[in-house]
Amino acid sequence: MIQVKNITVAYGDLVAVDDVSFDVPPGFVLAVSGPSGAGKSSLLWAIAGAVDVLTGTVEVDGLVITERPAAAAHGVVLIPQGNGLARVLTARENLTIPLLANGNDPDETQVVVEKALAAVGLAESGDHLVEELSGGEQQRVAVARGIAQRGRAVLADESTSELDSTNRERVLALLQTQADQGAAVIIATHDPTVAEAADGHAVMDEGRLTWVRRL
Template sequence: MISVAGVTVAYGDLVAVDDVSFDVPPGFVLAVSGPSGAGKSSLLWAIAGAVEVLTGKVTVDDLVISDRPAAAAHGVVLIPQGNGLARVLTARENLTIPLLAGGRDPDEVQAAAEAVLEAVGLAESGDHLVEELSGGEQQRVAVARGIAQGGRVILADESTSELDSTNRERVLTLLRTQADRGAAVVIATHDPTVADAADGHAVMDEGRLSWARRLSVDRP
């Protein structure tokens, strides 16, 4: 369960997230839409422990999220906007190195990497350097890396923005599969198609959150 309670994030005098509260239970997908600069990314990064919360708190399964390493160790996966891949590594290495560093069995890691690359339509591109891939292909590698980690929370920041309709559906199907196995999923998006496919839809503007379609378990 993700619980966001009265969270405010500020950068100096700029308030990016303004007193936001909601819950996302396991098995649900929440879409957060809004214009550029509305605070969507800051909200996801706060849930991931990657930015400091000025007031309020974020908890995941009763653990208070205060920093990124602890959040990652607790299974909070962030798929960042701009993909965050190592461009001098291959697509496969971007998937396998974090898993191996986490102590996963090498044979299991290789099998997981191949399966998720196939799932995002990049089975033939595993040996390509990231810098050789198109923007949309890089975006799909970033999604594959996040999915391969198998977290209890998946935070996807504009992870379909550069994709055509076929590959957008691939990614949405994968994120839905993560929810079906019990993860709580939050997607920041500009795309109304993505928002329509989610279980709930929140809208951010100037750091404030309102509801287009509320999850039944959210706070009133």
């Protein structure tokens, strides 16, 4: 369960998220749409503990989120816009290193990594350096890294923006699978087809959230 209670995020005088509250239960996919600069990324990064909130609180399954390392250890997965991959590492290494750093068994990690790469259609690209991959392929590696972590909360920031329709549907299905396995999922998106596929849909504009569809 993601619980966002009256959070405000500001960068100096710029208010990026303005007194936003909502809950996302396990098994639910929420799409947050809106124009560039509306506050979508700041909202997701605040939930992930990657930016500080000025007021309000974020809680995920009993943990009040105040910093990124603790949130990540608690299973709050952030798939950032721009992918956040290490370009000098291979696709496989980008998935493997975070899992090993979290103490996962090496043999199990290898299996999980190969399944995740196959799930995004990159089973044959694991040994390619990230800088050798196309933008869409890099985006799929970032998604694979996210789903490999099997989080209790999954935050996907524009994770389908560079994908064709086939791979967009593939990624949406994978995020839905994360929800089916018990995760609370939030997708920030510009794409109306992505918003339509989600269980709920909210729109951000100038830091404020309004609901289009909620359960």
